[in-house]
Amino acid sequence: MTEFTEWVRNFEDEARRRRETGDPDFARGTALPPAVVASVQRFQVGEAGDGANLIAKASRAGDDVYAAAVRMFVAEEQNHARLLALLLRSAGARTIDSHWSDAVFVRLRRALGLRLELMVLLIAEVVALGYYRVLRDGSRDPLVSEVAGRILADERRHVPFHCLRLRGELPRPVHAVWWVLLAGALAAVCWDHGPALRALGTTRRDFAVEVVGQFRSALASTRDLTESLLPGRPVTP
Ligand SMILES: [Fe+2]
Ligand SMILES: [Fe+2]
Numbered sequence: 746m747t748e749f750t751e752w753v754r755n756f757e758d759e760a761r762r763r764r765e766t767g768d769p770d771f772a773r774g775t776a777l778p779p780a781v782v783a784s785v786q787r788f789q790v791g792e793a794g795d796g797a798n799l800i801a802k803a804s805r806a807g808d809d810v811y812a813a814a815v816r817m818f819v820a821e822e823q824n825h826a827r828l829l830a831l832l833l834r835s836a837g838a839r840t841i842d843s844h845w846s847d848a849v850f851v852r853l854r855r856a857l858g859l860r861l862e863l864m865v866l867l868i869a870e871v872v873a874l875g876y877y878r879v880l881r882d883g884s885r886d887p888l889v890s891e892v893a894g895r896i897l898a899d900e901r902r903h904v905p906f907h908c909l910r911l912r913g914e915l916p917r918p919v920h921a922v923w924w925v926l927l928a929g930a931l932a933a934v935c936w937d938h939g940p941a942l943r944a945l946g947t948t949r950r951d952f953a954v955e956v957v958g959q960f961r962s963a964l965a966s967t968r969d970l971t972e973s974l975l976p977g978r979p980v981t982p
Pocket of ligand 1: 822873
């Protein structure tokens with residue numbers, strides 16, 4: 746039995762809960778400002794990757810339980826893409842096929858081994874924590890808030906899931922490089938999504954501060970061997 750046995754159980758519980766709860770009522774429609782539509786379209790593309798590469802690397806890592814958990818993690822990300830596509834449709838908008846930020850992200854991840862890929866993925870997860878929190882709280886539309894809230898709840902579990910796999914594996918100098926990567930990614934997201942952040946009632950600066958705080962907590966949890974990173978005790982508040 747590995748530490749990931751509980752995570753497999755957690756992913757299974759969540760999948761069951763999703764099936765029982767069903768989807769939000771997309772038929773009621775929503776109105777999204779154009780800047781938010783453009784922003785959600787880009788996040789939708791980012792969520793839509795098939796994860797085959799990550800699954801293959803996890804399978805080669807020699808822990809079948811971890812590989813099973815990764816497959817269920819990928820399924821959750823694909824569900825995020827599906828929910829965002831339905832949200833866009835209910836706002837009368839379409840999905841997009843690609844965006845430069847996703848192309849860069851995917852190329853970078855493919856070129857890396859499992860550990861480095863997880864480091865890059867964790868950056869995407871903490872950016873997602875900030876983004877879906879702002880989308881949930883900044884939209885006055887209940888459907889948007891519900892979709893963002895559901896995705897946010899999953900992303901809050903994904904952070905400790907990745908941190909557990911990375912725990913104790915990264916010497917301090919690696920953390921400095923990690924911060925540089927975060928700074929680059931965050932600058933790109935703030936630049937690209939600035940109008941949407943404004944439309945959702947926040948600023949690039951406040952968004953960046955929130956993401957940096959999430960990243961700091963996540964990094965701390967990869968160093969602190971006493972902190973529980975099992976499901977039910979998320980790293981982030
Ligand atoms: Fe996601
Ligand atoms: Fe995630």
